[in-house]
Amino acid sequence: MSLQLLPEALRKGLFRTLLLITFFVATKPLHAQNRETPKGTSEFSAKLINIESAVNEPFRFSASLHNGSASQQVYELKSELPVGWQISYRVDGSLVTSVNLAGGQTREIAIEITAPNNAATRKYLIPVKAVSSSQTLPLQLEAVVKGSYGASLGTPSGRLSEELTAGSHKDIELEVHNTGTLPLSSLSISSQLPTGWEASFSPSQIERLEGGKKATVKVTLKVPDKTIAGDYSATFTLGGNNANAQAPFRIFIKTSVLSGWIGILIIALAVAAVYVLIRKYGRR
Template sequence: MLFNYLSKPNTFKCFYASINLIFFVILGFHPTLNAQNQDSKEKDLKSTFSSDLINIETSIGQVFRYTTTLQNNTSEDQVYQLTTKVPEGWRGIFKTKGKQVTSIKVDHGKREIINLELFPSYEAKPDKYKVSVIAKSLKESLTLNLEAVVSGSYELKISTPSGRLSEKITEGDQEEILLTIKNTGSLNLNDIELNSKTPPKWSAVFKPSKIDRLSPGETKNITAILTVPDKTIAGDYMSTFTAKNANSKDEATFRISVVTSLASGVLGALIILTAIIVVYILIRKFGRR
């Protein structure tokens, strides 16, 4: 009779589906099987450590800044120790919420944003450098591999051939000051402009007024023609000459000592002598009365 009942196509399908349902319900409520299944899921959960950028390029002397995300996918809160493996002479620091840290607590199922700042060695040459960032807790160790590309530096220096930054000039005259502009970086410098900051009514003209290109280690001479107006009071004045382009800037401050001209000195002496003679005559004249 059961055979006749199951022999019907639709009835057999329903019976098979019922058996499967009962089997899965038993498995779901079986303590041992359920625990094993839960343990298996927990073993598959692994935290992640990532960065929005893994390769950053900048010039020598600049700081590399990365924004990383640490995701705790385990079932427990974790405290991660943060360390870096960097080239010799380099230094890395971690910051979160504006504070410098060496470790961080991440609640289970949560994530934290960690900012990494890499300071390259002063002797770092243009090249690609490998950096490993490690977040380690009692349960796991996560490694993030980054790249820091040092592309070179933009630097220039303005000075004089002798290094002396002082001049003497007569009021009302012009003085030619020889300047040296040197590319002390490792990259080409283009479109270098010359500017000056002088006392009121003074003027400075550069020849040439612009340097189109300066290769690394190359030096070019510039003549600054400084004009001091008439009747400038004798004394020391400061004038600043600046060389700059879009990537670098340097300035040199000169002490300019202004002296009076010979004609002004003679005229001043004559005025003083005349005053003395007048006083002497007045004394002789009125002193006899």
């Protein structure tokens, strides 16, 4: 049936009904979406959760804390550490124990964990969490202790003193000891000497030294001719990628025998000259 054949009042009623239905269908999804918009998820995460390091080097983790709620949150940073371990948190380089985040805000947190020197070689689980008044965000970190680095520098006999004469040279044996469990690499020795002294080393570098092993380095020490007799100090320093050590030496310089005889001869000549002068001019 054509709508034109219907009475005018009925046609107007149908038209108004269609307008109401169209308006209701168009606006209902919008209102429903506004009511059902989900909130964000808060999260405490790290780029790497498993890090290997030597026992005497820190474990450094880069973490991210996100407040997914609509309200401001103050998160207190807490951890459960093995006995003797230490932890610190930094935000923008400053030490912190808590972080204040606005709704939807994210902050980067640098976490540094240090193991005691006697920590066994194995994997340790480090539970960390960010706690606010309404949220607890856990983060499980893993610190793998793979061994230790350490070195000492001395002599095979333990003696750290030598005697030299002015103008002479002497060979000194230094002993490098890897006191850790991990290998050391690119080890070299340098010296701090009095002005004018010289030192050369053989070998000049130790490429690799396994844990617990020792190596010997020969030092040739040269003293200038005009060095005054007395006590001097010299320091030899071991440097490498993962360890360093020092050996302070006491060096006693004595006058050479030749220099002593020359001095005696000069004194004798001076006495003889005075005697001749006295004999020559004393009779007048």
